Amino acid sequence: MEFSAGDFITYFQSVADLMEKQKDYLCELDRKLGDGDHGVTMSIGWQAVLAQLDSTLGEEADCGKLCIQVGKTFLNAVGSSVGPLYATALMRGGKILKGKVAVNEEQLYEFWCAFCHGVKERGQAEIGDKTMVDTLEPAREALEESWQQEQNFQRAFEAAVAAGETGMQSTIALTSKLGRSSRLGERSAGTQDPGATSAFLLLSSFSAYLDTKIANAS
Amino acid sequence: MEFSAGDFITYFQSVADLMEKQKDYLCELDRKLGDGDHGVTMSIGWQAVLAQLDSTLGEEADCGKLCIQVGKTFLNAVGSSVGPLYATALMRGGKILKGKVAVNEEQLYEFWCAFCHGVKERGQAEIGDKTMVDTLEPAREALEESWQQEQNFQRAFEAAVAAGETGMQSTIALTSKLGRSSRLGERSAGTQDPGATSAFLLLSSFSAYLDTKIANAS
Amino acid sequence: MKKIINDPNQTVFDMLEGFTTAYPNRVKQLEGTSVIARKDAPVANKVAIVSGGGSGHEPAHAGYIGKGMLDAAVAGEMFTSPTPDQVLEAIKATDSGNGVFLIIKNYSGDVMNFEMAMEMAEAEGIQVEKVIVNDDVAVEDSEFTTGRLGIAGTIFVHKIAGAMAEAGASLQEVKDMAERVVNHVRSMGMALSSCTVPAVGKPSFELADNEMEIGIGIHGEAGIHRKPVGTADEIAEELTEKIITDLPYKEGNEVAVMVNGLGATPEMELFIVNGKVQKILHEKGIIVYRTFVGNFMTSLEMAGCSVTLLKLDSELKKCLDAPSDAIAFRV
Amino acid sequence: MKKIINDPNQTVFDMLEGFTTAYPNRVKQLEGTSVIARKDAPVANKVAIVSGGGSGHEPAHAGYIGKGMLDAAVAGEMFTSPTPDQVLEAIKATDSGNGVFLIIKNYSGDVMNFEMAMEMAEAEGIQVEKVIVNDDVAVEDSEFTTGRLGIAGTIFVHKIAGAMAEAGASLQEVKDMAERVVNHVRSMGMALSSCTVPAVGKPSFELADNEMEIGIGIHGEAGIHRKPVGTADEIAEELTEKIITDLPYKEGNEVAVMVNGLGATPEMELFIVNGKVQKILHEKGIIVYRTFVGNFMTSLEMAGCSVTLLKLDSELKKCLDAPSDAIAFRV
C-alpha cells in the first residue's frame, strides 16, 4: 500500500469534518475540566487547514512539505495548548516524509511514531497526567509492537487505535496533573480528557480512511 | 381638643411603625417608577426619628422645637428627594408651633397647612406632576375649606384625608413630569406614585391617632 | 442577590473605609462623616471643588479626588443623595477662603439636599456656587419635566472645573466654565441587565434574556424603551445618533468621547462600542480630540454602557489636558 | 449570553480596533496582526518588554502598554494563547537591538506558543529572554502538576520589568528583577459567577444562587472548591490567609497589595474586600507600602475578585514607584 499527498489531503479533510461534528462534545468535556474551548480550538485549526487545502496547499505533491505546512497552518491558527502540540506532531511527522510523493507502509509507521513523540516532547507530559499523551503514547507503543512483529501497517494501526481508545478511556478515572485541569485536583476525576479525545479522533479517522482506501483498492 | 408634645411623639411613633410595615410596598411602587428605594428611605428616616424620640428628644415639651428637631433628624438621616421635602414640611409646621407646649385646633390646622405648603415650595411641583403634592395639595385645600366653614378640626382633617386619598389614587393614571419617574414618560402611567402614597399614610395615621385620642377622651 | 459585601446596610461605610485605607497618603475621611477629602484639604489659594451623590457609582465620586479635580466627595447611601449636614461638612473642610464650588447631578434629591447645604454654608459666611449637570439626552427636556438627569458627562465637569480651580480661577470663573461644559456635553446609556441595591435585595427592574433597555439612568431606573438585544454597532449607533442630533454636534466640531461602563461590563465590550462610535464620528466629520474608555460612572453591577460627547473649544481642551492625579482619572 | 458585541467570532478583532482608535497617539496595531505596540516602538536603547495571552482579560494586556511598562502586547483569541507567528511579530517590531523580554503566564498554551516564538526569533538573531509568572496559590505547587498558573500578579511583573527597562537595565538585569517579582508575588481569586466565551455561547461552569467558587483561574476554569457565598470579610480572609502562609509573608515585611476585579465586580465590592485585607495585614504586622484596587486582570464578565501580595525590597519599591504612563496603570 502506498500513500500519496492526495491521500493525506483527503484524510486531513475528513479530520476537519469530524472535528466540526464533535465541536460541542469536545467543548463540553473541556468545560468540565478546563476552559471549555477545546472544540473551538480544534475547529479553528482544522478549518484553517481546510482553507489552505482548498487553495494553494491542495496542489502540494510532497507529502512531507504538505504535513509540515498543515502543522504550521494549524499552529498559527489555533493558539492554546493544542496548537504547538499537534503542530509539532505534524511537523515532526512531516520531516520523516520530506521529499516523498509516495509513502510506503514503513514510512507511514515512522510518520505516526514521530507524530506521537512530537506531542510528548513538546508538552513534557507522561502517561497518567490526564492529557492527549494518554491516548497517543499507548497508541504508539501498540503500533510499534505490532509493526515490529508483523510489518503489517493496517493491522498495526488497528492495534494502535484500540490501545489509544483504552488510553483515552483511562483518562476518565485519572486525576489531572498537567494543564488547566490540574487545578481541579480530585474534582477532575470522572471526566474524559478533551485532548485525549481529540487525539483518539485523529487516530480513528485515519484508520477509517485506511479501511476505505484498502476496500476501494481490492 | 388640645395636642401636647406627647401627642406628637405618639403620632410620630405610629408613623415610624407604619412605614416599617409599608416598606416593601413603597419600594415596590418605586421600583416601577423610580429607583425602588422609597420604602427604604422612609424607613431610614422614621427609624432615625424613633431613635431620637427614645433618647433626648422624647423629653421635649415644646411642640414646635419637637417638630423642627424631627424634621432635621429626618433630613440628616435620609438623603434622597423625600429628605428635604418632608423635612421642610415638618420644620415649617414646627415654626408655627414654636414655644407651645399645648396646641389648639386652630394651631393644628395651621401646622398642617404649613406642612403641605412646605413640600410644595421645596419641590416646586404642581398637582398633576405625579408626586406627593397630588396627595398633599388637595388635602390642604379640603382642610382649609372645611375648617373655614366649620372650625371643626376633626371633621376638617377627615375631609383632608379623603381628598388626599383621591389625590393619591389620581396619580395612578398620571404620566410623571417630575423626578426620576419622568424619564419613563407614558410608561409611568398605571402605577401609583410612591411619594403620594407615603404622604397619604402620614395623613391617615394622623387621622387614626386623632380618632383614638378623641375616643379615649370621651 | 450575589454580592461581595458584609452587612447590606453597612456597604457604604465599609466601602469608604476600604477606599481610605487603599490611598492613605492621598485622601482622608472626615471623621464621623461620609465625606472623603484630599489629604491636604483645605488647599490654600484655590477654589474648592466638591461633588457627590448617592453611592453605587464608583469610582464616582471619591475616585475623582486629587490635584486637578475634586477636593472632596460626599457619599450618600446607595443611589440616595447625601444629606445636607454631610455636604456642609465637605464645604467647611475644603474652603480655604476662596469659596467652594458644588457639582450636582440633576436629580431632585441631589439638587434639594445640596441646595439646603448651600443655604446653610452661606448662613455661616462661606461663598458657595453650584452647577447642575443634566447631560442625559434620553429624556426630552421639555417644560413638562424637571429636565434631564446628570450621568457620565459629570466626569468632564469634574475635570474641567478642577483644572480651572487648580489654575487659580475665581469661583465665578470656575462656575462659568463648568456651565460651558454642561452646555456642550450630552450622554446616553443602555443596559443589558438591572442592578440590585444591597439593602433592597431585589433588582430594580427585570429584563428578559433577549432584551435590553435603552436610555437607562444610573440609579437602576428603567430606561425610555426596551427592545431585543442589538449588536454593539447598533447600540453605538442608537446612542451616538441621539446624542449628535441633540446638541447638535456638527461637521468640523472637535469633541472628547467617553465610553463608560455601568459596572459589570467587560472592558472589551466598551472598546467594541468605541470602535463604532469613532467610525460614526469620522463619517460625520466630527473630529475626536481625545477618548476615554472605562468605568467612570457606574450603576452597581449593571451591565451596559453610556456614550458621552463633549464639544471642545481651545479653553476646554486646555482644561481637559491639564494634569490630574485623581485616582480614577489620571491625565 | 448577553453581550455588547457584533459577530462573536470577531470580538477580538473589533476590540483591538476599538482600543487602537481610542488611543491613536499612544499605540498602533501592527498591520495584519493582533499585536498592539507603543506608537514609538521600537524604542532606541532599551530592552523591549512584550506580554500577551488570551483575550478576555482586559485591560490586560494592551492596557499596560506605555512608557515605563510594556512595549507591545499580543492578543490571542478569547482565553487562548496567541500563536507563535503573532508573538514573533511583536518581538520583531519592538526590538531595538537591546533584546526583548517576554512575560508569560504559566499556562501550557501560553508557555508552548511563546517558547516556539522565542525559538523562531532567536533563529533570526534576536536576543530574547522570558519569565514565567505563576502567582496563583490556589493550586498546590507539587511535583505532580505543571505548577501554578499566572494571574493578577503578572501586572506587578509588567510594572517592574518595565521600570527596569526604562531605566536602561540590560536584558539579563530585567530578567533577574522579573524573577525576583515572581518569587515574591502570590495571588488567589474567587468568583460569584462564571463567564461565557462569545464563540462558545455557554457559561464555563454553573454556580447555584447561593454558591461561590474559591481558587478560580482567569479563564473560566472552575476553582478548587465551591461553597455557600460568604461575607466580604470571610472571602478576604480566606484568600489573604492562604496567600500569606504560602510565601510566607511575615511580620515586618513590606508589601504591595492588589485587589483585582474579575470584570463584572462593582468597584465598591473591591474596596470592601480591601478594607478587610488591610486589617488582616495590619494585625499581622505586615506593612502595606502601596495599594492598587481595580480591574487589572479580568475574566470577561465574571463577578469575583483576586487578592495579590508582593513582598518588596528597596529596589522593587523604586521600580514600583517609577512613573508609568500606561493607559491602565498610571503611576
Ligand SMILES: Nc1ncnc2c1ncn2[C@@H]1O[C@H](COP(=O)(O)OP(=O)(O)O)[C@@H](O)[C@H]1O
Ligand atoms: N503539556 C501538555 N502535554 C500534552 N497535552 C496537553 C498538555 N497541556 C494540555 N494538553 C492537552 O490539551 C488539552 C486542552 O486543549 P485546549 O482546550 O484546546 O487548550 P487550552 O487548555 O489551552 O484551552 C487537554 O485536554 C490536554 O489533553
Ligand SMILES: Nc1ncnc2c1ncn2[C@@H]1O[C@H](COP(=O)(O)OP(=O)(O)O)[C@@H](O)[C@H]1O
Ligand atoms: N420635586 C418634587 N416635589 C414633590 N415630590 C417629589 C419631587 N421629587 C420627587 N418627589 C417625590 O419623591 C418620591 C420619591 O421618593 P424617594 O424614592 O424616597 O426619593 P428618590 O426619588 O430620591 O429615590 C416620588 O414618588 C415623588 O412623590
Ligand SMILES: [Mg+2]
Ligand atoms: Mg481549553
Ligand SMILES: [Mg+2]
Ligand atoms: Mg426612589
Ligand SMILES: [Mg+2]
Ligand atoms: Mg433614591
Ligand SMILES: [Mg+2]
Ligand atoms: Mg483555551
